[in-house]
Amino acid sequence: MPFAPLAGVARPHREELEDGIFHVYARGNAKQAIYLDDADRQAYLRLLELVVKKRRWRCLAYCLMQNHVHLLVETPEANLAAGMQALHGIYAQTFNQRHDRVGHLFQGRYGAVRITTDSQLWAAARYLALNPVAAGLCAKPAEWPWGSYAVVGFGAPAWLDHGRLLELFSGSGSEPHGRYLRFVEDE
Secondary structure, X not given: OOOOOOOOOOOOOOOOOOOEEEEEEEEEHHHOOOOOOHHHHHHHHHHHHHHHHHHOOEEEEEEEOOOEEEEEEEEOOOOHHHXXXXXXXXXXXXXXXXXXXXXXXXXXXXXXXXXXXXXXXXXXXXXXXXXXXXXXXXXXXXXXXXXXXXXOOOOOOOOEOHHHHHHHOOHXXXXXXHHHHHHHHOO
16 A cells, blocks of 8 residues: 655755855765766856856855765855755756766755854865865865865856855954965864
């Protein structure tokens, strides 16, 4: 006998917030790769750029791993869900077409943790930068070409708001770029 869905039980809504900062993450279905090559990573970043511009997000940092992705996003408008639906929906369709695949690419919905304190923000920024190091993909975060840390202060795409990230690291009167680099690299 088939099970009927429970009446009145819906998935909880994602938190939407004007001027909120979120650590957003998503993993491949069954931990499968969501990027098979550099062309996939470039396609994801192009779509991210389009969503950042259309939704007026401030993308503070990103890190593309083989089977998951991390984003640090500030949303001036309460539109995180719509932006993520567009980003991952279009990317999954593109990926499946390109690789002659069908079915889900991502494991469930994206996750998002709202950042509410400076220490949370700093920890998230550090985590994104060090993720490829922890995975053994490189020795230093600046060596990972698919993370925003590699372009801190130079060569960053216009849609990546490193200025805003560094502004958030500007406390205690020290130079924010150096403070950010020291915070990430000093274990």
